[in-house]
Amino acid sequence: MKNIFTACVLTAALAGATTSARAQAAIEFGPRLGLNVSTVKESGVPAGQFSQETKSIVGVQVGATLNVGINDNFSFQPSLLFSQKGAEFVGSFDFADNPPYKTSIKVTATPKINYLELPLNFVYTFGGHDGFQVFAGPYAALGVSGSGSAKGTIETNDPDLIAAGATGSFPASLKVEFGDKQNDNANNNSTSNTLSATVTVRRFDAGLNAGVGYRVGPFQAQLGYGLGLVNFVPKDTDGNDTGSKSYNRVLQLSANYFFGGK
Secondary structure, eight states: OOHHHHHHHHHHHHHHHHHOOOOTTOOOEEEEEEEEEEEEEEEEOOOOEEEEEEEEEEEEEEEEEEEEESSSSEOOOEEEEEEEEEEEEEEEEEEEETTTEEEEEEEEEEEEEEEEEEEEEEETTTTTSSEEEEEEEEEEEEEEEEEEEEEEEEOOOOOHHHHHHHEEEEEEEEEEESBBBBBBBOOOEEESOOOEEEEEOOOOEEEEEEEEEETTTTTTEEEEEEEOOOOOBOOOHHHHHSOOEEEEEEEEEEEEOEEOOO
16 A cells, blocks of 8 residues: 555656656646546455345545646646545345245445545647547545445244334444454444444555546546555454455546646
8 A cells, every 4th residue: 555655656746847847838727526436346255145236326526636738748637636435235135044934134335435535647638738538547545534324124924023023124324434453343223223333444545547538628528437456444353354355446527627727
């Protein structure tokens, strides 16, 4: 993680040194607004009767971008963004140990993590100042907060469970915290019908961005993909590696308006 962060800093410093040597470099600055369609790529999740599906969620990104012209076609665009990422996790478990009755439990959790993100993109515009673009570059991000929701659903044809009222949906509040070890206080009964859950993730994220765009005058629109390279699953409560890995994956649609320039 430190190597990725150092690479981002060195990239910014190198680009700054290069552009400062060009007296004619055009410098522009402006707001950036957009949407993230994010999900999580998982590996090493233990197999068994419990099955899990991961779905995408929508978040926002808002911030500002600096555009530094390197030559007629190349520019360097660092941004500072508030960026939301996360996913919807749907897990199910089937019990068949009380035949002929069957019971299934379905749990849906939707954590959303708010990051302060620094993408460092190099942009090539085919038409010079205006026209079709391609871009790529690294990014680094720090988690600043998080929240979410969760729900459990129990379905059964077991008359004893039905009589006990152990069926239906049970909402839960979901808290996201940052740390290098999992919180063993994952489920707490807050009321008879409502649960609270805590999800622990690592704070730092970094990876690569790439995509395409188009610029007309001061307006720029870009469609990109963010490939997270840092596993944000912490160690277990005893400090051991869980073997599970999770990485951010984000489809990004953004728009800029630039002030300044030649």
